[in-house]
Amino acid sequence: MCFGKCAKCIGSLLLALAILCIVANILLYFPNGETQYASNNQLSRYVWYFEGIVGAGVLMLIPAFVFIGLEDDTCCGCCGNESCGRSCAMLSSILAAIIGVAGSAYCVIVSAFGLVQGPYCLANNQWTYPFQNNTGSYLTEYSTWSQCAEPKNVVVWNVTLFSILLGLSGIQLILCLIQIINGLIGGLCGCCCEEKTQSYAC
Template identity: 30%
Template structure:
C-alpha cells in the first residue's frame, strides 16, 4: 500500500510537470522567434492556434495530475474512501489525462506532417513573382521536408527559421504527450494492482 501512495505522488508530480512543459511549448509556438507581431496580425498556423498543448496536454493533464497527487496523500479525502469511489477517481483522472494527451499527440503529428505556416514564393506555380502565407510543404508530395534539410532555409521567407521553430516545438509536444500517455497507463496499472491487493487483503 505504501508503494501505491508513493507511486501516485511521483506519477502526479511527473504528469503535472509534463503538462507545464506542454503548455510552455504551445505558448512558444504562438510567438515565432519570440515576436508578438505574428500573433497580432493573425499569422499563426492553425495547429498552434488550436492550442492542444495548452488545454489538452496542459490543462486537462494538469487537472488529472492534481487528482492523482491527491490520491497519493493518506491524509487527504481519498485515503479512507470506498474502493468504488477510489476507482471512480482513478478512471476520471486517467480518462481526462488520456484524452488531453491523445489530442495533443495527434495534433502535433499532423502539424509536423503539414509543416510550418510561413510566407513563401509561389512563382514556381503561377510563373509570376508573388509571396503569400500558407503551408508550402503540404504540397510537396515527392519530398519530405523533415528529412530534406536543404528546404529548411530556402522555402520559408518569413518568419526567419520558421521550420526550425515549428519542428522543434511540435516535436517537443509530440514527445511530451507520448510521455503523458505512458504515465497514464502506468497510473492505471498501479491503481488496478492496488485495488486487487486491497481485495485480496480483505
C-alpha cells in the same frame, strides 16, 4: 500504500510535463520572439488548437493533482475501513487517468498533424503551406527549409516546438496508461506495502 506512492510519483511527473507543454505551446505563437505574426493570424492552423495549453496542459492538471493526493487519500475510510477506502480512491483515480489519456492523445495527434503539414509562411511572395503536400518528408530535407522567407527560421521553430509537444504528450499518455493499470491493481487488491520492507518503483 505502495500503489499510492507510485501514483504520487506519476502525478508529480505529469505536473512538470504539463507546465512544459503549456510553455512550448505559448512559444509557438511567437516565432523568434516576435508578436506580429500571431496578431496578423500568420501562424499554422494547428498552433490555434491549444493542444499544449489545454490538452496536455490545463486538462492534465486534473489527473496530476488527483494522483499526487492519492497516497494519503482514504476516501473517508469506505465503510469505516481505511484499507477499503484506499482501494476506493485508487479505483476512482482511473477516471482521472482517462481524462489524462484524452488530453495527451489530443496533443499527440494535433502535434503530429502540425509536423506533417509544416509551417505557414511567406514563400514565393505569398503566405501559404509550402510543405503540406510532401507528407512530412521536408523534415529531413533541410535544404527546402529556406523556402520560408518569413517568419525567419519558422521551420526550425515549428519543428522543434511541435516535436517537443509530441514527445512530452507521448510521455504523459504512457504515464496515464500506467496509472490506469496501477489504479486497477491497487483498487482490486487493496494491498499496502510497508515502507521498511518494500518500495514501489515508478
